[in-house]
Amino acid sequence: MDKNQKSFYGVGKTDKEGLNKSLARTIADKMAREEIRKIFTKYSEILVRDYLISISKDDPDEDRKKKELEENVKDLTVNLLTDITIVDRWTDHSDHVTYSLARLDLDRFKSNIQQSGDMGRHIRDFIRDNAEKEFDVLEKTRRQRRRRD
Numbered sequence: 001m002d003k004n005q006k007s008f009y010g011v012g013k014t015d016k017e018g019l020n021k022s023l024a025r026t027i028a029d030k031m032a033r034e035e036i037r038k039i040f041t042k043y044s045e046i047l048v049r050d051y052l053i054s055i056s057k058d059d060p061d062e063d064r065k066k067k068e069l070e071e072n073v074k075d076l077t078v079n080l081l082t083d084i085t086i087v088d089r090w091t092d093h094s095d096h097v098t099y100s101l102a103r104l105d106l107d108r109f110k111s112n113i114q115q116s117g118d119m120g121r122h123i124r125d126f127i128r129d130n131a132e133k134e135f136d137v138l139e140k141t142r143r144q145r146r147r148r149d
Helices: 021-054 061-085 106-115 120-149
Strands: 007-014 084-090 097-105
Touching: 007 021, 021 061, 021 084, 021 097, 021 120, 061 106, 061 120, 097 106, 106 120
Parallel strands: none
Antiparallel strands: 007 097, 084 097
């Protein structure tokens, strides 16, 4: 993996004693994916906010574009799960906790957006042009919170 590659990461865990290995891994994987979905929801809010700001108030298609955007964001969140990969797992046998590490690669996400036939061209172009910038804003916010904590 490229050290400079931008990705979203999520950690999931299960600590239920007595689960078989397969079920414990499945639960931890699901929790890791859910963590990325939560992060991505915040990321989507930033993209939506900036997209809405970019629509001119004089644009005759403003209402249609806003409605289309809402539908596309819902689809993005659902389709997102197919882009998330589990990159590592670990089990602490001393306390029966299984962990999973999931990743959503930003370049893969952007590529899938560009190939989406269901999304309006203007929204695809906006996401392509702003995805990395918004990722950086989210990352900067995360670092600032980490310093405060």
